[in-house]
Amino acid sequence: MAGFSSIDDFVSEVTTQGKMWRQDFARVTNGAAQAASVWYSLLPAGGTPPAFLFGGTSKTAVAMTSSPVSVTTGTATAANATISTTQTSGLAIGMLVTGSAGTVTIPANAYITAISAGTSFTISAVTGGSSTGTPTLTCAFPTIWHGGDVSSDQKHLVNLGAAVTAAAYGPSWLMLMDYLLYYPISGADLTGTTQRTLTNTITLPRYTTGAGVRAFFVSTVAPLTGGPNLTEFTYTNQAGTGSRVCPIITLGMNATPPAGQIPHTAAGANKLNFVPLANGDTGIRSVQSFTFSGGTAYTGSGQFALVLARPIASIPIPAAGVASERNLMFQMPSLPRIYDGACLDFLMYAGGATTAATSLYGYLETAWG
Amino acid sequence: MPGFNAVDEITRALEAGKTWTSMWRRTAPALSQYSFMDMSYGGGGPPANYYASAPGVCRRLAAEDGIYHGPEVSPARKYVKSISMSGTATSAGVAYILLDYEMYVPFLDGDETGVQAISQLAYARHTGGNGVRLMLVGQGAGTGNAYFTVTYTNQYGMERVSPRNLAGFSLVPGSVLCSYSSSAGLDDPFIKLHPGDYPATVTGIQLESAVGGVFALVWVAPVLHIPTVYPHANSWATGTPSYNAVQAVNEVDFTLEKGFLSQVGDGAYLNFIARGTSATTPLSAAELTFVWS
Numbered sequence: 001m002a003g004f005s006s007i008d009d010f011v012s013e014v015t016t017q018g019k020m021w022r023q024d025f026a027r028v029t030n031g032a033a034q035a036a037s038v039w040y041s042l043l044p045a046g047g048t049p050p051a052f053l054f055g056g057t058s059k060t061a062v063a064m065t066s067s068p069v070s071v072t073t074g075t076a077t078a079a080n081a082t083i084s085t086t087q088t089s090g091l092a093i094g095m096l097v098t099g100s101a102g103t104v105t106i107p108a109n110a111y112i113t114a115i116s117a118g119t120s121f122t123i124s125a126v127t128g129g130s131s132t133g134t135p136t137l138t139c140a141f142p143t144i145w146h147g148g149d150v151s152s153d154q155k156h157l158v159n160l161g162a163a164v165t166a167a168a169y170g171p172s173w174l175m176l177m178d179y180l181l182y183y184p185i186s187g188a189d190l191t192g193t194t195q196r197t198l199t200n201t202i203t204l205p206r207y208t209t210g211a212g213v214r215a216f217f218v219s220t221v222a223p224l225t226g227g228p229n230l231t232e233f234t235y236t237n238q239a240g241t242g243s244r245v246c247p248i249i250t251l252g253m254n255a256t257p258p259a260g261q262i263p264h265t266a267a268g269a270n271k272l273n274f275v276p277l278a279n280g281d282t283g284i285r286s287v288q289s290f291t292f293s294g295g296t297a298y299t300g301s302g303q304f305a306l307v308l309a310r311p312i313a314s315i316p317i318p319a320a321g322v323a324s325e326r327n328l329m330f331q332m333p334s335l336p337r338i339y340d341g342a343c344l345d346f347l348m349y350a351g352g353a354t355t356a357a358t359s360l361y362g363y364l365e366t367a368w369g
Numbered sequence: 370m371p372g373f374n375a376v377d378e379i380t381r382a383l384e385a386g387k388t389w390t391s392m393w394r395r396t397a398p399a400l401s402q403y404s405f406m407d408m409s410y411g412g413g414g415p416p417a418n419y420y421a422s423a424p425g426v427c428r429r430l431a432a433e434d435g436i437y438h439g440p441e442v443s444p445a446r447k448y449v450k451s452i453s454m455s456g457t458a459t460s461a462g463v464a465y466i467l468l469d470y471e472m473y474v475p476f477l478d479g480d481e482t483g484v485q486a487i488s489q490l491a492y493a494r495h496t497g498g499n500g501v502r503l504m505l506v507g508q509g510a511g512t513g514n515a516y517f518t519v520t521y522t523n524q525y526g527m528e529r530v531s532p533r534n535l536a537g538f539s540l541v542p543g544s545v546l547c548s549y550s551s552s553a554g555l556d557d558p559f560i561k562l563h564p565g566d567y568p569a570t571v572t573g574i575q576l577e578s579a580v581g582g583v584f585a586l587v588w589v590a591p592v593l594h595i596p597t598v599y600p601h602a603n604s605w606a607t608g609t610p611s612y613n614a615v616q617a618v619n620e621v622d623f624t625l626e627k628g629f630l631s632q633v634g635d636g637a638y639l640n641f642i643a644r645g646t647s648a649t650t651p652l653s654a655a656e657l658t659f660v661w662s
Contacts (some may be wrong), residue, residue: 036394036396037394037413037414145445153532169653170652170654171456171618171652172456172654173392173453173654173656175390189638203460211384211386212383212384212385212386213386214522218563240388247432247440266414267394267413267414267416268412269391269413269415269416269434270418271416271438272391273390273391273392274389274442276433276437276439277439277440278440279440279441279442279635280440280441280442281440282385282386282387285387305425311388311390312388314453314656314658316453316455316618316620316656318455318617318618324618332451332625333623333625334380337384341594349392349654351394351455351652351654352652353457365589
C-alpha cells in the first residue's frame, strides 16, 4: 500500500530506502516594498528557483507541472534555436530548466514564455552554437523541486522551514501552494469592463475534481492606473456543477499592483486572499468568466494571471532573522500529500511593511513510500 | 452526521478541501492596562466596525466584514481548527478572545437614566441565547463610572433584571466598558447576569446616573481564547529563560492541544476583543484555519 502505514514504516522508507528529498530555496521578494495586510506570490520574484511570470495567451488556461517534459524536434542556427513541442494535447510547458541542442549550447535558465501544446517557440540567446543540430530540451515550470515523480509511491511534505532578512519587517506568514493552472490576463482583458470568458481546453493536472482548489489573481506587470472591482466570477465547482458564482459581489482590486501582488488583498473592506466560494462548495475545477467593473478601470499594459492553486501548508515568520520550522508529522500532524508534477511555491502575507527585495530562504523535506 | 466523530475525519475534511484560511491584522485601537478593547473598532484587515447604524435599532454585522471563514456549510458544521497569533513587541502579553458577534444596538445614551427600551432581533446562531454574553462598547466618551442594569428574559422564559453592573463610560471609543482598569467590579468584559442565565431576549438597559457619552450594547458568543507571548530580553545575557528578543508566535491546534473544536455558525461575524497587560498599541496578526464536515 502506498504511503506510510506506521512511523516504523516511515523510518524504514526514509532511512533504508532513501525515499526522502530536501530542497533548499532562496527567493528575493518582489521588487516593490511589500505593504501590510497584502498577499504576494513569490513566483514572479527572483532567486532559486528563478522568477516565473505566468506567460501565455490571454484568457487561455495553462496547466503547470514540475514533471520534466522533453521536446526533441526543431532546428538550430548560430543565432537561435526554434523548438516545436511534440505534444498535441495535455499539459503545456513553459520554462526551460536544462537542455542542450546538439552542438548548440543553451544558456542556463533561458526564459520561455508559456506555450500551448503543439506550438513552437524560439530561444534567441543561443551562445556558442552552430548552424545545425536538433534541439533537445527538458522543460518544466520553475517551482520548488520536491524530489520528482514517485508514483506508484505516495509522497508527503514532512518538514518546512523559512527565514527572512529585512530592514523593515512585520510578522508574516508563508503559505505553500501547489500551483495547478493559470489564465494569463492581459491587454483589453485586463483593462476592459465587460465580462471576460475563459478558454478551458486544458484542465487541472492535479486535484482534478477541484476539491480544495482556490482562485486568486496575481499581478505580473503593474497596470498604469486604475483599480476596478471584481463584480462577477463564475466557476465550476468540485462536483462539476457549472455556473457557480462568487457570493461576494464586490472584491476591490488595488491600484497599480506591482508584480507578485495579489491585487484583491489589503487592509479594509472587500479584500480577501482567495475568491470566495458559493455556499456548500469546497473548491474550483475551472473558471468560466469574470468581470472587472466599477471603481476605476485599469489602464496601460499591465498583466495579471488568474491562478488556481491548492494550499498545502503554512508557516509563520515572526521576525526578521528568526528561523521558523514546521514538522508535519509530530508537531502539526497532517503530512500533506505532494502529487507527481506538483508545482510548489509560496504565497506570502505581509504582516507589516517589508523592505523591497528582501531575502527569503528556507527548505522543505518530502518523503515517500 | 454533521461534525467530527474522530480525528481522522478532520484530516479527510482537509483533504476534501473543506477548509478555509484567513488572516487578521490590527495596529489599533490602542490598549490600556487591564481594559478590554473591541478590536473590531480598529482599522486593518478585516475592516473597522464602528457600529455605525441607526441609533437604538438592533442590527447584525455581515460575516464577510469580519474574519472571513469560508462559505456557508449547513447542514455541515464548521469549526476553528487552528490559530497562529503573532505581533511585534508592542503586542506583548495581550490576551485575545475570539467572538461571534450576534447583533448590536448602537448609540445608546449615557445621559439617559430612564429605561432605554431594546427590541432585540432573533438569534441567528444561538437559539435561546445559549452561550451568549452581553458587552457594552464605547462609541463616544462620557465622564465617569456608572452602575446600570439590563432587563431580559432568560432561557427559561423568566423575566429578570440583572445585578448592578459597573461600567467606565469615560473610556475611549472602542473600549469594552465593563472591564475598566483593575477597579473592583470592572474585571469582566461581559455584563453579569444572574448565575446560570443566558439572555434569551434583552428588553432594556437603565443607567443609575447620567455620565454622558454614547455606547453600543453587543451580543457576543466567545469562541476561543489565545494570548500572545511576552518577548524577553536576550536570555543568555540576563538569565531569562527565553530564546530570543523578539515576538514569538503562539500557535494552537485545537484538536491536538485542546481536545476540542469550537464551532462557528454560518453567517457569523468574527473578531477579537483584547486586553493588554500594559498600555500598548499592538501590531497583532493572526492566521485562522477553519474546517467543516
